Amino acid sequence: MPELEPSAPVVEAIGIAKRFGPTVALADGELTVAAGETHALVGRNGAGKSTMVGVLTGLLKPDAGHVLFNGEPAPPVTDRTAWRERVACVYQHPSIVPHLSVAENLFLHRQPRGRFGLLSPSKLRRQASELLESWSVPVAPDLPGGELTVEQRQLVEIAGALSLGARFVILDEPTAQLEPRAISRLFDRLRALGEQGVTFLFISHHLPEVYEICQRVTVFRDARHIVTDTVENMDHDRLVAAMIGEARGLVEAGADRSAVPDDADTVLGLHDVAVPGFVHGVDLTVRRGEIVGVAGSATSGKRQLAEAITGLRKRTGLVEVGGRPVRPGSVPDALKGGIGYLPGDRHVDGFVAGLSVAENATMTIAGKLGPGGLVLPGNRNRAARTMIDELDVHTAGPDQPVAELSGGNAQKVVMARALASDPEVLVLVQPTAGVDVRSKETLLGVVDEQTREKRGALLVSDELDDLRMCDRVVVMAAGRITAEHPRGWDEAELVAQIEGIGD
Structure with a gap:
């Protein structure tokens, strides 16, 4: 991949629109993520976040708009190798293969080979150890994937993505299954990786975490971009207001309902x-x-x-x-x-x-x-x-x-x-x-x-x-x-x- 230009955002999504039949999944998607930052993308369910992730990872082709990586147009959606070199996504649900080792998961479909083109277990283990050490991931390469904790699995998936060349990682609800101490350790790792030049898009329903780990935040609502600002400028009230908009009150059903008696069955x-x-x-x-x-x-x-x-x-x-x-x-x-x-x-x-x-x-x-x-x-x-x-x-x-x-x-x-x-x-x-x-x-x-x-x-x-x-x-x-x-x-x-x- 070309060297990052300091002035170019790691990723820009401009005017993204996507429909699924009659359903408008995204009408006006805008997102700009600067190099080295952890950028939050928030919004209520149905706001368009998942659709934007699909577009940013090349799994969905937008009906309108375009994506730039480091100022250059995104590759064709058919070129999966080129997409993996630019962006990775760690989802809530594991993509680790349980019966394979950490090393085998890290180099799945690209295992190193030795003499006569045969698979080399020793080279696989050595390269996996070097990769895990270089990104400070404290996991043994021989550990079966099925024995990883959620926290370890996420770190292994991040390391695997970075080994392909990607320096932009999307984290989809990364703390949903973590207990507080594991969340604290994960955030420490994200900060350390940020200092090493990794950029994150952080998607979460837990807004206090946005204030703890992110520098900027983008809000989607009703399939549209609403606002992007620094976390410092977005206090709780402003962030919630951006997410919910004005109360529309279009539906008046039940407005005259009587209180249910305390002794009702x-x-x-x-x-x-x-x-x-x-x-x-x-x-x-x-x-x-x-x-x-x-x-x-x-x-x-x-x-x-x-x-x-x-x-x-x-x-x-x-x-x-x-x-x-x-x-x-x-x-x-x-x-x-x-x-x-x-x-x-x-x-x-x-x-x-x-x-x-x-x-x-x-x-x-x-x-x-x-x-x-x-x-x-x-x-x-x-x-x-x-x-x-x-x-x-x-x-x-x-x-x-x-x-x-x-x-x-x-x-x-x-x-x-x-x-x-x-x-x-x-x-x-x-x-x-x-x-x-x-x-x-x-x-x-x-x-x-x-x-x-x-x-x-x-x-x-x-x-x-x-x-x-x-x-x-x-x-x-x-x-x-x-x-x-x-x-x-x-x-x-x-x-x-x-x-x-x-x-």
């Missing part, structure tokens, strides 16, 4: 619920007529909690619906026990694209649509037409393939399926993700109407408009409930807690 009870690696001893109740919101960062465990309640993940602890225990790890038992579920990604878990609106909407009650478990098309279509009318699904009819619907109408079909079995409690994950304002109002209006008296709801969401309609909101961090807010919470305070900013 409990429809959902969680007692010491845990999901290994994600959720730790959660206790929570949802009363009949109540909507309880669950907020938290992407690493908070909130989605894993919802999946454990609905039988999609193994769990420990007790889940009760109407006082009756629900068997863990069983979706059919959760459904029979009175849980209706709307998953977070309708394209992956929400509907079957090749089936009709009626088939998708009635999946959870297929056994009730005819004798002996047979599905009579007339019964199915009558049930589907009722759902179409109640949820205002814009469709040509029950037989239309759900894949032909708009995002908002497809989400209404998924909501119809969650309600079809007449559940005691709804578990809703990101119920308005990727839908237009009118569909959002319809969906939240349905949740409001369905929970006024008959049932309760647990609503897991990153969207503040979704959470505003809730009777109370709990905040999760590191797998635990860390705060609870009654209706009428302060937006800046809630987001600060979600992002880990203390008082």
Whole structure:
């Protein structure tokens, strides 16, 4: 690679735009990272951070805009070797091969060879030792990758990236799985590597870490660049304001909800619920007529909690619906026990694209649509037409393939399926993700109407408009409930807690 010019930023992303079908993932992405700095990229979920990382690493080709490395155009996306020489990304999830040694992982697909072109274990070990020593990574080259701690794995991945020539490293939520002392050691290593000429882009939901390790910060919001400034100039209030913008209040569903009586029946009870690696001893109740919101960062465990309640993940602890225990790890038992579920990604878990609106909407009650478990098309279509009318699904009819619907109408079909079995409690994950304002109002209006008296709801969401309609909101961090807010919470305070900013 050419020598770095002092005046040229290590990387510049200019006017980056990227769409995935109708979804705008990034509309106006701008990022400039100076040599030798640790630069934070922050924003709420869906702000466009992951898309920018994909563009910066050459895994995504932007629809508009361009990337410069050291003032020179980025290589073609097909030239993976050239990209690896310029940039590396250490992700939350390990890329280390567990059954290979540290040395073998460092030189994967490029092992040194000796006489007659044969692999040379001694040369491999020597070069790995030299590489680890040169970057002060205290790990034995013979240690199996599967025995590395998270902290060691990250340092090995950084060393491997630097050995390819990259001096710009993206760290994606690097502290999410680290305990405090390991975080302190990692930051010491980052500072030392910075003094050796390595530049970092630091992506984190834990904003106090931005102030500890970074010199500058860029904020994305709603798929756009909002501001770039020094950390010194971005106090907590200004940073949170940049991330959340002005409260839009577009959705008024549930504005007149009455307070839930203290003696209302409990429809959902969680007692010491845990999901290994994600959720730790959660206790929570949802009363009949109540909507309880669950907020938290992407690493908070909130989605894993919802999946454990609905039988999609193994769990420990007790889940009760109407006082009756629900068997863990069983979706059919959760459904029979009175849980209706709307998953977070309708394209992956929400509907079957090749089936009709009626088939998708009635999946959870297929056994009730005819004798002996047979599905009579007339019964199915009558049930589907009722759902179409109640949820205002814009469709040509029950037989239309759900894949032909708009995002908002497809989400209404998924909501119809969650309600079809007449559940005691709804578990809703990101119920308005990727839908237009009118569909959002319809969906939240349905949740409001369905929970006024008959049932309760647990609503897991990153969207503040979704959470505003809730009777109370709990905040999760590191797998635990860390705060609870009654209706009428302060937006800046809630987001600060979600992002880990203390008082």
